[in-house]
Amino acid sequence: MSSVAVIDYGMGNLHSIAKALQHASPDVEVRIVADPRLILQADRVVFPGVGAIRDCMQALTDAGLPEVIRQVAESRPLLGICLGMQALLTDSEENDHTRCLNVVPGHVLHFTRPLLNQHGETLKIPHMGWNQVHQRQPHPLWRNIPQDSRFYFVHSYYVQPDDQSVIAAVTEYPDPFTCALSCGNIFAVQFHPEKSQEVGLQLLKNFLSWDGAS
Amino acid sequence: MSLAKRIIPCLDVDNGRVVKGVKFVAIRDAGDPVEVARRYDQEGADEITFLDITASSDDRETMVHVVEEVAGEVFIPLTVGGGIRTLDDIRRMLNAGADKVGINTAAVCNPEFVREAARRFGSQCIVVAIDAKQVSLPGEPGRWEIFTHGGRKPTGLDAVAWAKKMAAYGAGEILLTSMDRDGTRQGFDLSLTRAISEAVPIPVIASGGVGNLQHLADGIIAGKADAVLAASIFHFAEYTIRQAKVCMAARGIEVRL
Numbered sequence: 001m002s003s004v005a006v007i008d009y010g011m012g013n014l015h016s017i018a019k020a021l022q023h024a025s026p027d028v029e030v031r032i033v034a035d036p037r038l039i040l041q042a043d044r045v046v047f048p049g050v051g052a053i054r055d056c057m058q059a060l061t062d063a064g065l066p067e068v069i070r071q072v073a074e075s076r077p078l079l080g081i082c083l084g085m086q087a088l089l090t091d092s093e094e095n096d097h098t099r100c101l102n103v104v105p106g107h108v109l110h111f112t113r114p115l116l117n118q119h120g121e122t123l124k125i126p127h128m129g130w131n132q133v134h135q136r137q138p139h140p141l142w143r144n145i146p147q148d149s150r151f152y153f154v155h156s157y158y159v160q161p162d163d164q165s166v167i168a169a170v171t172e173y174p175d176p177f178t179c180a181l182s183c184g185n186i187f188a189v190q191f192h193p194e195k196s197q198e199v200g201l202q203l204l205k206n207f208l209s210w211d212g213a214s
Numbered sequence: 215m216s217l218a219k220r221i222i223p224c225l226d227v228d229n230g231r232v233v234k235g236v237k238f239v240a241i242r243d244a245g246d247p248v249e250v251a252r253r254y255d256q257e258g259a260d261e262i263t264f265l266d267i268t269a270s271s272d273d274r275e276t277m278v279h280v281v282e283e284v285a286g287e288v289f290i291p292l293t294v295g296g297g298i299r300t301l302d303d304i305r306r307m308l309n310a311g312a313d314k315v316g317i318n319t320a321a322v323c324n325p326e327f328v329r330e331a332a333r334r335f336g337s338q339c340i341v342v343a344i345d346a347k348q349v350s351l352p353g354e355p356g357r358w359e360i361f362t363h364g365g366r367k368p369t370g371l372d373a374v375a376w377a378k379k380m381a382a383y384g385a386g387e388i389l390l391t392s393m394d395r396d397g398t399r400q401g402f403d404l405s406l407t408r409a410i411s412e413a414v415p416i417p418v419i420a421s422g423g424v425g426n427l428q429h430l431a432d433g434i435i436a437g438k439a440d441a442v443l444a445a446s447i448f449h450f451a452e453y454t455i456r457q458a459k460v461c462m463a464a465r466g467i468e469v470r471l
Binding site: 015019023050051113117123124125126127128131150152154172173192195196197200 | 309313335339386440
């Protein structure tokens, strides 16, 4: 039986993710873990997160996790979700510039105000709700997920990786931003697959059968 | 390609049971929140909101179990409102599987609570619920006041100013209910909805007064709402959520079909 660890560092709703993973693949052992040793024992690792980036980085550091996450990325499939995706970049504009893990070189930026659509209407921030995910490259995690499917988003910052070739999908709000990136063993998404009904469960299922790039 | 406007069915839950009657043909137990939530999920609801109307705080624990059960089966965002007064209340609901909590009276009593909650848990999960009633006279420019305790208790707070303050304090979203329209089936108070939506940078959910599907579309087009919430038109199976979305799409609104 394969196992997946959901990293518990005090940021976010881990139970939703754990329940969704279990629902997506009932025969996988899902563990919510904080202990670095247990994280490194799992076949796959999910790195979730909601809230503010500085608290997130502080919590990761306090728990001794930055190095663990780097080790995971080198050795087994890692799925970053929302703030867990943003934390993988080099730095973030949030909280007066916060240094992040620099596992994927690039920056995390705030949606610039005012955000106007083509009709001149102001778009709300956070970007909240169901938006279309336009796949930019084939990937095992997109299996059985139709192009431009809608996933659930809630965020005010977005990632901008230095290397354009890691962009796995984009979403428009109103300009295209990176909503999914793929880099070696890492797949990271800005949206919440655990809250995106069938397409979200399919993505989690795909992750749980993905063996990564190495 | 753009962000879809959301349709959110709302369920009133009293001591663990859905009240105000839900009539679905294919449902065995219309009082079971899990079964009703599952049905709305299948119909294409974009989120589900539970309003806990349990009178006794001793029975609040029941709501935690309801959320746990629903979150284990329904994988769309869940909001829980009613009786959220402390950071601990929020933590319990989020741990049970809620994605957002609605704060109403506690915000009016202590606005700092919203700031603390947003700092602790993130703005994305803090919905400030506003119950507003028109206080301007006919012919005057629209003015609305915040009421608490189910619309019985005036607060003297101007609704637009209050909504702006709550956004500045870290609310991630406003759930706006017109007390004048709630239960009337005459449609949303569109002037109120538009006034609030244009005043705040965060999403606004329109609520109160939906009697037909055109009302939902009106809330988005004329009221400038980002999402629409309704209870009775879905509960009594007059319309399905899918029909609502088809109607909205026909009026040019982007929806998740």
